[in-house]
Amino acid sequence: MEDTTANVIAIATVINLIVLIIVSRIIFRLTEPFFLILGASIAAIFAVIGFYFIRRNNHTRRRKLETIIASEGKELRIEYSFLRKVAGLPTKFRFKELEQATENWKYLIGKGASGSVFKGVLIDGTEVAVKRIQHGEERGEKEFRSEIAAIASVQHVNLVRLIGYCIQNNNLHFLVYDFIPNGGLSNWIFTSSSSVINNNFTGCLSWKQRLNVAIDVAKALAYLHHDCRSKVLHLDVKPENILLDTNYNAIVSDFGISKLMKRDDSRILTSMRGTRGYIAPEWLLGSGISEKSDVFSYGIVLLELIGGRRSVKAINVDGDGARRKYRYEYFPQIVTEKLKSGTIMEVVDQRMLDLEQTGQIDEDEVKKLVHVALWCIQHKPRRRPSMVEVVKWLEGRTTVEEPPETTMMVVDLLSIAKGEDGGWHNRNKKRKPGVVARVASQINGCLPLVGNNVSTSRSKSFTYSMSIISPR
Ligand SMILES: Nc1ncnc2c1ncn2[C@@H]1O[C@H](COP(=O)(O)OP(=O)(O)OP(=O)(O)O)[C@@H](O)[C@H]1O
Numbered sequence: 001m002e003d004t005t006a007n008v009i010a011i012a013t014v015i016n017l018i019v020l021i022i023v024s025r026i027i028f029r030l031t032e033p034f035f036l037i038l039g040a041s042i043a044a045i046f047a048v049i050g051f052y053f054i055r056r057n058n059h060t061r062r063r064k065l066e067t068i069i070a071s072e073g074k075e076l077r078i079e080y081s082f083l084r085k086v087a088g089l090p091t092k093f094r095f096k097e098l099e100q101a102t103e104n105w106k107y108l109i110g111k112g113a114s115g116s117v118f119k120g121v122l123i124d125g126t127e128v129a130v131k132r133i134q135h136g137e138e139r140g141e142k143e144f145r146s147e148i149a150a151i152a153s154v155q156h157v158n159l160v161r162l163i164g165y166c167i168q169n170n171n172l173h174f175l176v177y178d179f180i181p182n183g184g185l186s187n188w189i190f191t192s193s194s195s196v197i198n199n200n201f202t203g204c205l206s207w208k209q210r211l212n213v214a215i216d217v218a219k220a221l222a223y224l225h226h227d228c229r230s231k232v233l234h235l236d237v238k239p240e241n242i243l244l245d246t247n248y249n250a251i252v253s254d255f256g257i258s259k260l261m262k263r264d265d266s267r268i269l270t271s272m273r274g275t276r277g278y279i280a281p282e283w284l285l286g287s288g289i290s291e292k293s294d295v296f297s298y299g300i301v302l303l304e305l306i307g308g309r310r311s312v313k314a315i316n317v318d319g320d321g322a323r324r325k326y327r328y329e330y331f332p333q334i335v336t337e338k339l340k341s342g343t344i345m346e347v348v349d350q351r352m353l354d355l356e357q358t359g360q361i362d363e364d365e366v367k368k369l370v371h372v373a374l375w376c377i378q379h380k381p382r383r384r385p386s387m388v389e390v391v392k393w394l395e396g397r398t399t400v401e402e403p404p405e406t407t408m409m410v411v412d413l414l415s416i417a418k419g420e421d422g423g424w425h426n427r428n429k430k431r432k433p434g435v436v437a438r439v440a441s442q443i444n445g446c447l448p449l450v451g452n453n454v455s456t457s458r459s460k461s462f463t464y465s466m467s468i469i470s471p472r
Helices: 002-028 032-087 095-101 141-152 207-226 291-307 331-340 350-356 363-376 387-394 433-442
Strands: 107-111 115-121 127-134 162-169 172-178 231-233 242-244 250-252 259-261 312-318 325-330 408-413 464-469
Touching: 002 032, 095 115, 095 127, 095 162, 095 172, 141 162, 141 172, 141 259, 207 231, 207 242, 207 250, 207 291, 207 350, 207 363, 207 387, 231 291, 291 331, 291 363, 291 387, 325 331, 331 363, 331 408, 363 387
Parallel strands: none
Antiparallel strands: 107 115, 115 127, 127 172, 162 172, 231 259, 242 250, 312 325, 408 464
């Protein structure tokens, strides 16, 4: 377009000049003014031609540059998206893409404190689990941020991969994960679980599968605690957050309340969250947490893997409705007693024993796992092993010694949602360490593990019940 304009101007100027010369020749008959006008006209012609060439030259150079920049930009974009994929960096999805992937939120696969999880398929065929986080629910914005911060920087075969995220508006966020086909471990070790919604994947894991799960989870935690730039504390290790893939390999998920900790720090102070039954005593007492708090939760999960039951079981002993009274059974205490009396096989999941046809589970193997678990749930964090040590014990690379007896502390809210399996379930996760500390200081000596009145509703006021079992 600019070229054509410049050509027209040049031609028009030349025609003008010719006309001017002819007119001047007739009027001025080759007088002095004629030559002056001629000179000026020739200068004008050169100016126009020069201007034309300079413009043309600039224009060509600009176009060349634009082509180079465009191709380099494209290359950079390709390289960037490749690097994101290789580095496992999460992609930002549009809400519409997620609506299409989940067929308008058709398949609900799980529900937690912070939102619901739906199954979906991305355009490229990748199966995903989309977690919808509605702010205003128990967790929310904070969970969304900490989950992205923690998981975006870690990559391990036993950790769930965050594929992407989506921010629809201020109070509706989404996290997109790899879909893990066999769902939560809780569905495979407990007889029934309230967490099962549209999920048919339940059953009973064999001893070998349970041992593999224990090793996988230990490896994932060892990686988070020792191999990342900052220590990553998961802080919500429990069977619901351990997913199983098609081959029953364990994948640790849900980084909603995880925390990053500097390598040099030995502990951090943070408000108490987590799930009842799995929370380490130091958190309940407000004395600061560390990677050893994950080790404690892991120890509880290990015992639950062996026994196929929750660590705390509320058994209705008297009354009904709001007046119901419960007796609590604390599985770690039962295990300790059975170990002492030489009857450890009595704590092993009966379903699994039936499956394996008694005799196929080696008692020494059971003892080894129990020892590891009891080391992990030592009351004093410094007595607990590192997850690296746990991996070595489980893989048989080093021998695990018999653990010392330990104080066991059971602290929880009075408002308990009792599940079908008699276990405590995932409600009222926020607690106040200050309150716990006060309750703890009132306890003088040891309390027997006894029942309380239990309300099944969600309580807004935080009341604590605490029992301490000390070694005899
Ligand atoms: N990537 C996944 N693949 C398959 N199922 C999943 C996946 N992520 C979660 N689920 C299912 O959804 C359930 C709830 O998910 P999740 O625990 O992450 O939600 P949540 O709100 O963080 O729960 P909570 O905070 O109470 O632990 C899980 O127990 C599991 O059954």
